[in-house]
Amino acid sequence: MVKNTTNLEEYNSVWDSISNDLARQVKEESYNEFFADIKGVKFFENGFAYIEVKDGFIRDRINRMFLNGINEKVDTFSSSLFKFKFLTSEEVEEALSIIPSDNKGNDTVKNDLSINPNNNFENFVVDDVNRSSYLFAVKVADQPGVLANPLYISGNVGLGKTHLMQAIGNYILDQDVNKKVKYIKTESFIDHYVSCSSKADYSSFNAAYNDLDCLLIDDIQMIAKATESQKAFFKIFDSLSTSNKQIIITSDSKPSELNNIMVRLQSRFESGLVTVLKEPKFETKKQIVYKRLKSEHNIHKNEVEEKAIDYIVKNSTRSIRQLISLINTFVFYTTCLDYPLTYANCKLALEDIVEGEVSFSNQNESLVDNIKEIVCEEFNISEKDLVSNSRKKSFVVPRHISMYLIKEYTSLTLQNIAAAFNRKDHSTVINAYENVCNNIKEDENYNKLVEKFINKLSLS
Ligand code: ADP
Ligand code: MG
Numbered sequence: 001m002v003k004n005t006t007n008l009e010e011y012n013s014v015w016d017s018i019s020n021d022l023a024r025q026v027k028e029e030s031y032n033e034f035f036a037d038i039k040g041v042k043f044f045e046n047g048f049a050y051i052e053v054k055d056g057f058i059r060d061r062i063n064r065m066f067l068n069g070i071n072e073k074v075d076t077f078s079s080s081l082f083k084f085k086f087l088t089s090e091e092v093e094e095a096l097s098i099i100p101s102d103n104k105g106n107d108t109v110k111n112d113l114s115i116n117p118n119n120n121f122e123n124f125v126v127d128d129v130n131r132s133s134y135l136f137a138v139k140v141a142d143q144p145g146v147l148a149n150p151l152y153i154s155g156n157v158g159l160g161k162t163h164l165m166q167a168i169g170n171y172i173l174d175q176d177v178n179k180k181v182k183y184i185k186t187e188s189f190i191d192h193y194v195s196c197s198s199k200a201d202y203s204s205f206n207a208a209y210n211d212l213d214c215l216l217i218d219d220i221q222m223i224a225k226a227t228e229s230q231k232a233f234f235k236i237f238d239s240l241s242t243s244n245k246q247i248i249i250t251s252d253s254k255p256s257e258l259n260n261i262m263v264r265l266q267s268r269f270e271s272g273l274v275t276v277l278k279e280p281k282f283e284t285k286k287q288i289v290y291k292r293l294k295s296e297h298n299i300h301k302n303e304v305e306e307k308a309i310d311y312i313v314k315n316s317t318r319s320i321r322q323l324i325s326l327i328n329t330f331v332f333y334t335t336c337l338d339y340p341l342t343y344a345n346c347k348l349a350l351e352d353i354v355e356g357e358v359s360f361s362n363q364n365e366s367l368v369d370n371i372k373e374i375v376c377e378e379f380n381i382s383e384k385d386l387v388s389n390s391r392k393k394s395f396v397v398p399r400h401i402s403m404y405l406i407k408e409y410t411s412l413t414l415q416n417i418a419a420a421f422n423r424k425d426h427s428t429v430i431n432a433y434e435n436v437c438n439n440i441k442e443d444e445n446y447n448k449l450v451e452k453f454i455n456k457l458s459l460s
Contacts, residue, residue: 011049015049051087115169118295144172148272151247154276169183247272292324305341326353414430
């Protein structure tokens with residue numbers, strides 16, 4: 001572990017920008033109490049820039065009220081991935097006294113980003129949509145280099161690829177802290193390689209990838225067109241995989257869909273296990289919000305109006321990253337102004353950021369159309385038959401499945417779903433939903449069929 005006590009300009013300049021923002025947003029007396037005395041970043045270690053504050057009281061208040069809002073802003077002012085942490089002067093002193101002497105004042109290797117300890121399996125909320133990806137990750141973490149090499153996690157942006165990948169790294173390190181686990185973003189990998197190649201000195205590059213137990217490489221699609229870096233990566237890949245060292249790769253697309261990547265790399269990516277992370281369901285997203293409120297803000301479920309949570313989830317269209325950002329903004333806003341966590345305040349806090357209710361009603365509408373379309377196509381029936389009153393089994397089965405999918409994937413009320421099938425009574429929807437849930441449990445083929453629709457939906 002390296003504590004960097006020099007070259008802190010970048011972190012300090014990010015802090016200054018955030019501090020200026022806070023000065024504008026927070027009441028003057030709060031700003032003076034919490035932030036005015038801060039002297040800047042004391043040291044940097046493992047992805048955290050440490051700031052000293054006067055005492056434990058201030059530290060705890062900052063952590064409770066501002067920390068997430070502050071860290072949320074890092075992205076705005078820096079391209080590096082790091083977070084701020086606040087310590088008392090005693091804690092800073094203690095931390096600095098255990099810097100190994102030969103590391104004092106050393107630079108951290110810039111491209112060697114650390115793994116976020118919060119990206120662990122416990123914090124990952126699982127439902128039947130993302131369960132298989134989660135289970136593969138757990139198995140690989142448990143037996144690295146044995147079951148699936150590489151493990152290739154693909155999926156749309158902000159759905160937890162980096163989280164799952166880092167959870168594997170954290171798990172391996174929890175089992176044995178001496179394991180050499182390296183996490184790197186693909187852009188940093190390329191930067192490192194290019195800078196070595198311009199100096200014609202590959203020693204730091206070779207040292208970084210030599211002798212690893214596990215390599216986590218994030219967003220591999222970024223290596224497109226970087227032919228020399230691809231060749232370098234190919235060598236590393238081969239050397240690690242032949243010695244059964246685990247490689248985990250994430251990407252926004254499946255190996256076969258990668259563009260401008262060497263065919264031999266693509267086929268290596270396919271040689272282990274490819275899993276596609278899908279968008280969690282509405283209820284799962286709510287669970288993620290509650291979990292996050294508790295773990296990051298120490299806010300309990302019953303302190304927030306449920307309608308506010310629904311509003312946040314509805315507005316977070318596709319990505320969990322956006323969902324988390326909305327929660328943080330809501331908490332930041334209400335804490336700064338000392339407002340309760342109500343639906344009305346949630347709308348006030350977020351109305352400028354989200355696109356408005358019209359857009360999610362549009363989104364629901366297009367999802368309903370999409371669901372009806374793929375179900376009709378699979379069963380080879382017309383939409384007229386799907387929404388008709390006919391009790392023929394060949395129409396009832398697809399109708400029930402469509403209702404189930406709409407309930408799971410949109411925020412429509414039961415009445416609205418009934419209306420989408422020309423029905424007034426929403427009990428039909430409840431029956432259909434329960435019926436499909438039972439069939440999924442009892443009939444493997446039926447379950448596969450529903451999963452097929454879910455896959456189609458998450459890809460469309
Ligand atoms: P990606 O790498 O796919 O773009 P990330 O792994 O960065 O997405 O996830 C974005 C954010 O959402 C992270 O804060 C992550 O912890 C959170 N997240 C994603 N999926 C889940 C989940 N199933 N449970 C809890 N948090 C999640
Ligand atoms: Mg990512």
